Structure formats: structure tokens, C-alpha cells
Amino acid sequence: MKILLTGGAGYIGSHVLNKLGEQEHDIVVLDNLSTGRKESILYGKHVNFSIEESKRLKELFSNENFDVVFHFAGSIVVPESVTNPVMYYSNNTVNSLSIIEMCVEFGVKNLIFSSTAAIYGDSTPGGVCDENSIISPLNPYGHSKYMTELMLESVSQAHDFNYVALRYFNVAGANIDLKIGQSTPNATHLIKMACECATGKRASMQIFGNDYATEDGTCIRDYIHVDDLASAHVLALDYLVNKKDSVSLNCGYGRGFSVFEVIDAVKRVSGVNFETRQVGRRAGDAEKLISKADKIRELLGWQPKHDELDVIVSTALEWEKILASK
Ligand SMILES: NC(=O)c1ccc[n+]([C@@H]2O[C@H](COP(=O)([O-])OP(=O)(O)OC[C@H]3O[C@@H](n4cnc5c(N)ncnc54)[C@H](O)[C@@H]3O)[C@@H](O)[C@H]2O)c1
Incomplete structure (x- = not known):
């Protein structure tokens, strides 16, 4: 298939690119390298510009006959979205609309979108969300992503166009063969930061809040291995092409770990206190x-292979050691 993959130099996009590349698709990676790294693009042709450059975007769509778009490009730091909401609505919502607009104009019928668990916020008692849980983002990042889901829904109803929105929970770890990993500069992801501490890149890290109504007082998240998430994208592509149906799906394992539990795991696996x-x-x-994780398993036949916290942590740690040795 002829694929456009935005954000393919970034953490998740590069792992999906790695899986799609192994299947010998014809892939164009659109990435302006604002947070991504060129070395992470292991397959395909790279075009380096921002989605907001509308003339170049239109040229790209008119020159290539894409069958599908994987749309990963975006801004992802929640606290930054609170202080700079304009940037988030612009890069996540407005730029997504540009991509959708190009799909409509050039007859691209399939799009796979990186959505997020942040759209659920705090409104589900117990915090275990299925796809029908109340949508109530707590920050502009979550709003910017949900607005894109709404646009996709409207456009799919009006045009010959289908999408799968994958609502990722907390993505972590590195490719199981360590071909790639998370190289994001100044990343704010818990496991990445803890591994940076374990390898000496960071002197220490902060824990935000110990007064939440959880067993140890810290926040709880569903951590999902990046290669399992990448497999879900490959299955989503099959689903779109064969079923020609639009759907939003949670991507998580259905179990959570607190911040303290994650930090303990990184200390234990690394042997560094x-x-x-x-x-x-x-x-x-x-x-x-x-995540309530039933729907994606039923609909896509997704079967996670790396769903142990220690596997997630050890791959993240090994990748951090590789980065440190460069
Ligand atoms: N990492 C997570 O845990 C997580 C969780 C939920 C959702 N997501 C979503 O997954 C997607 C990918 O996240 P990631 O962790 O790989 O982030 P990332 O920052 O590593 O990757 C984003 C990539 O998009 C590129 N990019 C950003 N804006 C662009 C633009 N305007 N034009 C062209 N390229 C642009 C960046 O250079 C980068 O390579 C994002 O949309 C994010 O919202 C991530």
C-alpha cells in the first residue's frame, strides 16, 4: 500500500514505521524533526516540513496517490498544553484538520489517528475507562485530540472515508530487538525519565503529588509496550481496508501501576537507587x-506480547544505555 506516515521520526511513529517497513509497503514519512530524530526513520522516504505548510502538503498529496494516512505528528506534553494551549490546538487540531482536508480532496479513504486516554480525564469513577466512558479532558492536550476525533467522525459520515482512532494509554519501552527506542529530547514520560536517572543522565526526578486517592497516594496509569501498540496499528490497517468501518479503540492492557510502583520497578531492574x-x-x-481493553482484542484480534512491567522497563533501560553510549 502507499502510506503517508506523519510523525515517523518520533517515538511511536518510528516503531509503527519499523513494523510497516518489514511488510514492504511504499511509505512516505512526513516529519519536521521538531521532536523526532532522522536516525529513527528506518524505512521509507522522508519529507521534512511542517504540516502547517499548506502548499507543500497539498503538493505532497497531489504527487503521491496515498491509500492510507497514519497520523502521529503532534505535540504531546500535557503541562505545556496548559501553559501554551494555542500551540496545542494549532499543532494537534488545526494541523489534523489540514490532513483530513487533504484526504477528502485527494480521495484518501483511510486514516489511523493517534488519540489518547487523556480525553477521559477524571470523570469515570474508579478510573477504568471503556470507549463509552464520559469524555472529559482535564487539559488542552486532551481537548485538542478529542476535537480531532470529532472532526474524523463528521467527515467519515459525510464522505467515503473511514478512520480508526487509537486511544493510547501510557506508551513506554523500546523495540524488543532494540533497533529503535524513545529518543525524544526532554521527554516527560515517567519510565523514560526514571531510566535516565538509572543511567546517570539525570541526577534525580520529581514525583508530582502523593495525596491522590490511590493506595500509595500517587497517580495510576496503564503502561503499554510500544511494540504491542505498533502491532495494533498494523491490525487497524487490515480492519480499515477489509471492514471499511470507522471506530475509536482504547489501547491499553487493562491494569495499572502507580508512580511509586514504576519507580521501584526501574530501581529493581537497573539495580540503581x-x-x-x-x-x-x-x-x-x-x-x-x-483501559478497559476488550474491544480492541475483539475487533482487531489484538494479542499483546510484552505486557509485563519488567519487560517494558528493561527494554526502556537497555535503550537508554544505548543512547548514553553514543
Ligand atoms: N507517548 C505517549 O505515551 C502517547 C500517549 C497518547 C497519545 N500519544 C500520541 O501519539 C502521537 C505520537 O507521540 P510520540 O510519543 O511518538 O511523540 P513524539 O514527539 O516522539 O513524535 C511526534 C513526531 O511528530 C513530529 N511533528 C510534530 N509536529 C509536526 C508538524 N507540525 N509537522 C510535521 N511533523 C511534526 C515530530 O518531529 C516528532 O517526530 C502524538 O500524536 C501523541 O499525541 C502519545
Whole structure:
């Protein structure tokens, strides 16, 4: 298939690109390298510009006859979205609309979108969300992503166009063969930061809030291995092409770990007792977010292979060691 993959130099996009590349699709990666790295693009042809450059975007769509778009490009730091909402609505919502508009104009019928568990916020008692749980984002990042889901829904109803929106929970770890991993500069992801502490890149890390209504007082998240998430994208492509149906699906394992549990796991797996500092809550954080994970298994036949916290942590750690040795 002829594929456009936006954000393919980034963390998740590069792992999906790695899986799609192994299947010998014809792939164009659109990435402006704002947070991605060129070395992470293991397959396909790279075009380096921003989605907001509408003339170049239109040229790209008119020159290539895409069958499907995987849309990963976006801005992803929740606290930054609280202080700079315009940037988030612009890069996540407005730029997504540009991509959707190009799909309509050039007859691209399939799109797979990186959505997020952040759209659920705190409104589900117990924090275990299925796809019908109340949508109530706590921050502009979550709003910017949900607005894109709404646009996709409207456009799919009006045009010969289908989408799968994958609502990722907390993505972590590195490719199981360590071909790629998370190289995002200044990443704010818990497991990545803890591994940076374990390898000496960071002196210490902060823990935001210990007064949540959870067993140990810290936030709980459903951590999913990036290669399992990448497999879900490949299955989503099959689904779109064969079923010609639109759907939003949670991507998580259905179990959660607290911040303390994750930090303990990184200390145990690495054997390094690094320093953590307890600070107050961070704006925009939900207390507990866990996926109800039945629908994606039923609909796509998704079967996770790397769903142990220690596997997630050890691959993240090994990747951090590779980065440190460069
Ligand atoms: N990492 C997570 O845990 C997580 C969770 C839920 C959802 N998501 C979503 O997954 C997607 C990918 O996240 P990631 O962790 O790989 O982030 P990332 O920052 O590593 O990757 C984003 C990529 O998009 C590129 N990009 C950004 N804006 C662009 C633009 N305007 N034009 C062209 N390229 C642009 C960046 O250079 C980068 O390579 C995002 O849409 C994010 O919202 C991520």
C-alpha cells in the first residue's frame, strides 16, 4: 500500500514505521524533526516540513496517490498544553484538520489517528475507562485530540472515508530487538525519565503529588509496550481496508501501576537507587487511568506480547544505555 506516515521520526511513529517497513509497503514519512530524530526513520522516504505548510502538503498529496494516512505528528506534553494551549490546538487540531482536508480532496479513504486516554480525564469513577466512558479532558492536550476525533467522525459520515482512532494509554519501552527506542529530547514520560536517572543522565526526578486517592497516594496509569501498540496499528490497517468501518479503540492492557510502583520497578531492574523528589500535584493530571481493553482484542484480534512491567522497563533501560553510549 502507499502510506503517508506523519510523525515517523518520533517515538511511536518510528516503531509503527519499523513494523510497516518489514511488510514492504511504499511509505512516505512526513516529519519536521521538531521532536523526532532522522536516525529513527528506518524505512521509507522522508519529507521534512511542517504540516502547517499548506502548499507543500497539498503538493505532497497531489504527487503521491496515498491509500492510507497514519497520523502521529503532534505535540504531546500535557503541562505545556496548559501553559501554551494555542500551540496545542494549532499543532494537534488545526494541523489534523489540514490532513483530513487533504484526504477528502485527494480521495484518501483511510486514516489511523493517534488519540489518547487523556480525553477521559477524571470523570469515570474508579478510573477504568471503556470507549463509552464520559469524555472529559482535564487539559488542552486532551481537548485538542478529542476535537480531532470529532472532526474524523463528521467527515467519515459525510464522505467515503473511514478512520480508526487509537486511544493510547501510557506508551513506554523500546523495540524488543532494540533497533529503535524513545529518543525524544526532554521527554516527560515517567519510565523514560526514571531510566535516565538509572543511567546517570539525570541526577534525580520529581514525583508530582502523593495525596491522590490511590493506595500509595500517587497517580495510576496503564503502561503499554510500544511494540504491542505498533502491532495494533498494523491490525487497524487490515480492519480499515477489509471492514471499511470507522471506530475509536482504547489501547491499553487493562491494569495499572502507580508512580511509586514504576519507580521501584526501574530501581529493581537497573539495580540503581536513584534520587526522587516529592513535589506537589501537576496541573492537568488525572488520578487514575486504566483501559478497559476488550474491544480492541475483539475487533482487531489484538494479542499483546510484552505486557509485563519488567519487560517494558528493561527494554526502556537497555535503550537508554544505548543512547548514553553514543
Ligand atoms: N507517548 C505517549 O505515551 C502517547 C500517549 C497518547 C497519545 N500519544 C500520541 O501519539 C502521537 C505520537 O507521540 P510520540 O510519543 O511518538 O511523540 P513524539 O514527539 O516522539 O513524535 C511526534 C513526531 O511528530 C513530529 N511533528 C510534530 N509536529 C509536526 C508538524 N507540525 N509537522 C510535521 N511533523 C511534526 C515530530 O518531529 C516528532 O517526530 C502524538 O500524536 C501523541 O499525541 C502519545
